[in-house]
Amino acid sequence: MGTTDDGVVLDLDGHEVTISSPDKVFFDARGETKLDLVRYYEAVAEPLLAAMGGRPVLLQRYPNGASGSNFFQKRVPKNAPTWLTTTTVSTVNGTTSEALVAADVAHVAWAVNLGCLGFHVWPLRADDPDHADELRLDLDPQPGTDFDLARAAARELRALLEELGLTGYPKTTGKRGIHVYVRLEPRWDSYQVRHAAVAVARELERRRPDLLTAAWWKEERGQRIFVDYNQNAPHKTVFGAWCVRARPGGQVSTPFAWEELDDIDPDELTIASVPARVAEQGDPWAQMYAQPQSLAPLLAMHERDRAEGLLDAPWPPVYPKMPDEPPRVAPSRAKQPD
Incomplete structure (x- = not known):
């Protein structure tokens, strides 16, 4: 230097x-x-x-x-x-x-x-x-929820992925939520990856409607954990693993092992503490990079939903209107029938 x-x-x-x-x-x-x-x-x-x-x-x-x-x-x-x-x-x-x-x-x-x-x-x-090689499942706490509910949501997500033969890898967001990643074989585009995320969100809501929601409109989410499927929309970025948040304590979005879920405290994972953690424990995501996975089980779940008559889920407002997307207006503002 x-x-x-x-x-x-x-x-x-x-x-x-x-x-x-x-x-x-x-x-x-x-x-x-x-x-x-x-x-x-x-x-x-x-x-x-x-x-x-x-x-x-x-x-x-x-x-x-x-x-x-x-x-x-x-x-x-x-x-x-x-x-x-x-x-x-x-x-x-x-x-x-x-x-x-x-x-x-x-x-x-x-x-x-x-x-x-x-x-x-x-x-x-x-x-x-041309290929999105990461599915990023964002468990986003809504007002009135806390990190304990995010933990519970992560357990449900892990169980669903395991039923489908997939392994998710969690990290703290550096704030109140949890991200779960699935590294993919580079075979699918962002539209297909988003389809998979929508299917996961909807299935989790079916299983635990008290805890999880796929509702895009905030007024419908309640005090639940929102599975933000649109984090997988084309051209969307997500805050990176090992990256530092703009918080006074320098909290880090930190990968962790599932066995740590009950004990992990996102506020304690900072630029002061994470280097020693890495030196002692290594990279909990190392196996994820070594074994990319198939999106096929999640796309099959998506096709099942569409065959049963479900439309596409709403997109963010900056995106063009999609052919089979429902009306892009909050339910409370939708025109009521005469």
Whole structure:
């Protein structure tokens, strides 16, 4: 590590990355700085890159740290280093931009220097944009629920996947929820993966309507855990594993083993504690990468639902209207029959 008038210079993966204002406090609870955040990502580099290496990432920048204002940035700035790896990504309306690819820790550190605390990750690799190789099942606590209910929801999801011969791999979201991932063989596109997520959400709601909901409209969810199937919609990103949230304590979206579900405390998993956890326990998702799985059992469940007359589930408002989607209006605002 060297120093210049502009900050400190790190040699990472054969690249020199300048960290300006390295002592700027990014996390208020313990006073961790921008440089501390870079060092965190260095410490967890192996599992981090196993999770998001080679994938496009969306930057959410907090120039003044976790407690400051933020903005999203999809495009890599024109003055970026020539060694950065980028790839072309699209929005739902077809607008393209050059996004950062998480090629190595140097790329991560470069983004952290811009004030990026964590990364929102595409469910595909830059070298295979036509296939989504991750199903991401988001168990999203609604008002009036807590992490204990998210645990219970995760147990139901695990049981369903196991019945279908599939293995899910959980992580904390870094907030109140739980994400469960299924790494897929690269054979299906994002529309098919979303179909599978819709089928999972609906089946979980059938089994435990007291606990889980597939309702897109907030007014229908109640005090239940929402299975957010639209996190798998085309061009959608999800907050990445091992990435750091914009919270004063620097909480990390942390993969964990199912055996830890009863004891895991998302607030205790921070940039201060997670490196030691990784050093001691390794990567709980390692097996997921070694054994990609088939989406076929979930697509069969989707086809069953459609054969029984169910329409597509509602899409987010930024997406074009789909052919067999129900009316895109909240039930309370729908026109009542005369």
